Amino acid sequence: MTSVHLQSFAAAQPPLIPSAPQLGLPWALAEAQAFHLRGVGRLARAERTAAKQRAQQDAPAYLAAETTRLQDIREQMVTEAEQWWHALLSNDEATVCEAVNTAFSDNPAAGCAVGVDGSVLSVVMRQQDLDSMPTQTAGLTPSGRPTLKNLTKRDRILWWLTAMGSNIVATLKEGFATASGIEAIDLAVITRLPDTQRLGYVVYGRWTRHAIESAPWREPEDALRFLDIGQDTACSVTTTASGNLSSTLKPLDTTRVAGLQALLDGAQDNPDSGEPSLADLDITLGANTPPDVRVAIGDPYRIRPFAEWKQQTLSPPQPAPVVAPAxxxxxxxxxxxxxxxxxxxxxxxxxxxxxxxxxxxxxxxxxxxxxxxxxxxxxxxxxxxxxxxxxxxxxxxxxxxxxxxxxxxxxxxxxxxxxxxxxxxxxxxxxxxxxxxxxxxxxxxxxxxxxxxxxxxxxxxxxxxxxxxxxxxxxxxxxxxxxxxxxxxxxxxxxxxxxxxxxxxx
Missing domain, CATH: 2.60.60.30 (sav2460 like domains)
Incomplete structure (x- = not known):
């Protein structure tokens, strides 16, 4: 909970489009023979010989057609990747928000990019509610036996604050790593307040790329420095005159920052209503399974089966042979x-x-x-x-x-x-x-x-x-x-x- 800011996030790189699969004539001939011999009996020698001859004639054309088609697909993907990369570097709002939100999808505290203004990205983060934090922690009795001890309000607030700071820094680091053209992030944190059980802002401010990338992040305690390196920051947890942390959470004044109150006013605060809910932002975003890079969503290099290619070359198309179910x-x-x-x-x-x-x-x-x-x-x-x-x-x-x-x-x-x-x-x-x-x-x-x-x-x-x-x-x-x-x-x-x-x- 208090060490996610210690992670490193690799800077985004231009998309690398894999080469189209290399296809050979033996493969094309095997596909063609399988098609032409379908439904031909093993003892029908003349028909089998004729079928193999037709396969020999079709295989080179099939191979050439698929090779050309796959290369055209790759060229199109390369062009689209270059356009996407240029849009990301140019801070196109839709491109940046989509890329950042994909990167945020596996975060323990959900972050959501909501807009881009020039080189500044706006992000809303949903922090774990204070009421969901444990009220006890592991300890030892005077005789050295393990036990549970009750946390004071201030100890619990400190734990929650450290966890929030850790998630804020991690969100900022990942946002800057993903969007190379962004130089600052306006971030606001919402949580459900203990007194009212309604959503409210507990942190907002601006953090620059330079401030985040130049700060050393080595220990869990470093997460508490997130306010020191921000600009125009505000936090519900304050320090009293005696140097202690406040023991209560109060919602921040949203009138200082345009748009914050409108976001809350338009938010659905009832997670059981069936409507999109900021109250459940940590569920709808943070708990999602992250994209699996190993599995393509559709295969751009899908090879057309020989039967499909053959049907497209015939005029009119011929019905496929009927084969008994296996x-x-x-x-x-x-x-x-x-x-x-x-x-x-x-x-x-x-x-x-x-x-x-x-x-x-x-x-x-x-x-x-x-x-x-x-x-x-x-x-x-x-x-x-x-x-x-x-x-x-x-x-x-x-x-x-x-x-x-x-x-x-x-x-x-x-x-x-x-x-x-x-x-x-x-x-x-x-x-x-x-x-x-x-x-x-x-x-x-x-x-x-x-x-x-x-x-x-x-x-x-x-x-x-x-x-x-x-x-x-x-x-x-x-x-x-x-x-x-x-x-x-x-x-x-x-x-x-x-x-x-x-x-x-x-």
Missing amino acids: TSAVLIPGQTLVLPEEAWRGLHVSFSFAGADADLTLFLVGDDGRVSGDEDFVFYNQPSGAAGGARLLGKQQEGPHTVERATVHLCALPEHVRRVAVAINMDVEAGLTCGSLTHAALDLDCTSGAAWTFRPPADPAIRAMVIAELYRHSADGHPVWKLRAIGQGWADGLDGLARAYGVNVE
Whole structure:
């Protein structure tokens, strides 16, 4: 509560737009063959030969179209990112407020940017109510035994004041770090006053970037200096003539600062009314889950399936072949099977779960069980590998379950890739293990209608797990791909999992 001001906040940087995924002809050919062979019987040799010839003709055009389209998307995103960065540096009000409020979304005391005037940002902060503070603190009896001792009014006020100062300084530091063109922040703090149980201002003032960045913030007690370095500041907690802190909170006079009273007059003070409420600003902003940088909101580099591209090139569009729904075969740990040829051209992978969050990860490894380079490590920050041969498609909520999908084109993988490990990992910082997952299942299917399901164990001792493995093999002198259900893992999460496959974890 009294040390958040000791945090450091990295200065905002221009957005870095990732490169468009590299796609290769083997991937395009696998997609085209899967489409043209759909619904063609295995014994219909003439039809299969004709279908493969059509795929050979279509694949280069499909590859060229997708490569051009993805590059156009990247150029558009680069242009938009440059425009956004310029707007942020120019203190465009909407851009600055949106960026700052996104940064504030995980703060313990909610801050909300409400306007920009030149290079001055206005922020309202919702501080924890004094009545919600504990009335006791840990202590020791004369004999040295632990006990609880009652806090005096002034001790409680000091604790609350220090916590408020800590949150104010942290809010100011983060605001300046996020908005590089802002040189001062007008900040006002609201809380529910003990006597009236209504909202009121307890602090307001202006703090400059220079004052915040030049002040040393080393100890929790440094938070109490927030008033000393501000301009035109006022605080409900005052110091008496004897040097003690006041023991009551009174609302500040809002007539000195234009707009403060209007903000309170227009605020809904009843949190149960169903209307937006400043009384619950700490709930509606501060308690929100911060944005997860690992998960994109929509995939800007979504690759059009071959069927979608083909339909757009036909005039008039042709109906897609009807394929019978798949019936999944349930696998047990250690079970292996030979994948049909249709699975080589496109294996659809989905991991569904509930109870906690997890991420799907693919490792493309050689005979030594290690990746040849970081490009063979397919995860949330690098969702495509092997020139499109393996790709994560992102997460989405489907009813009570979260589902993350991927596609693997086995016939498009380079020769040095001998195995594909399909793994999951938990968020180590959340302190949860695979035992927290419920209804976890890995489903795989292909265009022939063949499908397989494996339910990995909910092991509370591990935080990362290889659920299944796809690997090259030989059967009757012919190369094949096989699937093995595994369900074993690592206690230290993604770091241990990645190191086991030769990924250099920094």
